[in-house]
Amino acid sequence: MSTIYWNIPGGSVKNLNKHAILDRIRFTPGGISRVELARQLRLTRAAVTSIVNDLEALGLVQESGSQGPSGRKPVDLEINPSSGHVLGIDIGSTHVTVVLSDASARVLREWEEPLDVTRGPQTCLDQTNRIVQTMVREHHLEMNQVGAAGVGVPGPVCKDTGRVVSAPAMPGWENYPVQEVLQDMWHIPVTLSNDAELGALGEWAYGAARGEPSLVYIKVGHGVGAGLLVDGQIYRGVGGTAGEIGHTTLYEDGPPCICGNRGCLEAIAGGRAVAQRGREGVRKGLQTRLADIQPVESITFRDVIDAARRGDLLSQRILADTGQHLGTAVANLVNLFNPGMVVIGGGISQIGDLLIEPIRQVVQRRSLRAASKTVRISGALLGRRSTSMGAVVEALSVYMHQLAGR
Ligand SMILES: [Zn+2]
Incomplete structure (x- = not known):
């Protein structure tokens, strides 16, 4: 370190x-x-x-x-x-995870349930609050015995104001004072961060990238985002939007993206695109287990992952192609940042080598030899927990350094 x-x-x-x-x-x-x-x-x-x-x-x-x-x-x-308790909270596009940990970041309790981020901040924060209150009460604590809470959201964040900057996948959240609202609710310090940033922190502190000062964590879920740790510091850029790799252009005339552009990485290799390709396969009458899922519109990227695990060739091909596209983006990133490590996390990474291996191969082929020789590419060790553990790291930093600074 x-x-x-x-x-x-x-x-x-x-x-x-x-x-x-x-x-x-x-x-x-x-x-x-x-x-x-x-x-x-x-x-x-x-x-x-x-x-x-x-x-x-x-x-x-x-x-x-x-x-x-x-x-x-x-x-x-x-x-x-x-010496204390903190909360790590991961608000995703379709789920929320809350972790209660002790001061050594040991997880005492964990709760995950579905959440629809498109229902807006009030609904989502109320739901999160209900979980937090229940967990804290069940652990025989009062809210004022919790030192701090770290919160991650699937969009760019302005750290100074504690607000979401602009997030195509989070309608209604732009400029909403998330940090302020939660602090007023809980009367404890709250930090707000981008989920991929927290994924990078979590994997750096307790996961696959322990002690690696320069790393990129790529979260491949419904969308695609990256957290950049450069020389031991999270790099956020001037306005907090650094690492929005999902909206870098892969094909100038590619499919439309939710951000308004065309051919973004996310529109080609994100969870929505994976699900879309699965549905198209069924509609074309291709032989696939996905055809058992009705109605076709309800097929999600998780269904494609499940089918791939059970040997469904179409689903395996979709995920291997996804790995190829991600590999191109990662190769560009490796040339740009020369990181020591790239960690692939998020829901789609749960499929493991079927996704990671093509990424490794494309990076070897496409990025500069000097950079590709030194970079390690790995799946997230913390799995679904990368972001919530990163949120724990943030919360512990706030709590402990305030205490130490007194
Ligand atoms: Zn886009």
């Missing part, structure tokens, strides 16, 4: 070092010793000891007790799991 992704608020040098040490302890698997902290951060042992004492006094950090039997290995430090 070379950098700390969290934007540290201004303050004294000791304060800055305190935040840096806290993050090293949070994100080093298995804990880290005082000696190692001093070495990595180029601090004196005395400075580290003084800061660690502060963090222990706050109850945030504890000794892990994992030193060897001889007792000669330095004692590792870890986050004290009981």
Whole structure:
């Protein structure tokens, strides 16, 4: 891990070092010793000891007790799991997932149910609130015992205002004060982020890209979006719309996209396009298991994935083609960003190598050798949880750094 992704608020040098040490302890698997902290951060042992004492006094950090039997290995430090609770919330196009975790990001409870994001913010946030209130109550907590909540949505977000900027797939959400409304509802700090950004964070902190400072997470669900982690920092661009890879043009005269353009990656390789190709196959009378689903209009990309898993050749071909198209987009991205890793997540990635393998091959073929040689391409290790765990990371950052900064 070379950098700390969290934007540290201004303050004294000791304060800055305190935040840096806290993050090293949070994100080093298995804990880290005082000696190692001093070495990595180029601090004196005395400075580290003084800061660690502060963090222990706050109850945030504890000794892990994992030193060897001889007792000669330095004692590792870890986050004290009981120092707080946070919520990670993933609002998708067709689902909502809420995770309640302890301070060490261990999942205590998880709830997922269908949600229709096109019904607008009031309806969706009310539904989310009902789940949150139930989960918190069932865990014998009060809302004010929750330290913070991280929330992801399937569209670009302005971090400064906590609003959705513009999202073709989220009618009615543009400029709605999501962060403010939830903070007023729960009286705890709330952060709002793009779901693919959180996917990148989740996979970086606890998933396939652990410790990889430059990575791209591509969420392939109903739409296609990317979260960019560059040198340990989420890159959002000037207005928060960086990473909207789904609306990059793949074919100038391709099919129309919900954004108003034609031939966008999302219109060719997103979940809507996958479902559409499945329906077309049935209408053309091709031999496919999808023909068993009635009415034809109800076929979803999940049906195509199911059928592919059961050996349906048409569905397998659709997903392999999808991998080819995604591969072209990823090859461009690899040339542009030269990341150490590309992680493919979202609902369609659940099919695994049928999608990932064509992406690998196209990237090998199309991107510059120097860049393709060094990039690893992998499915998301956290699976459906990438975004909700990224939301947990964000929430814990807000909660812990506020506490440490006092
Ligand atoms: Zn588009």
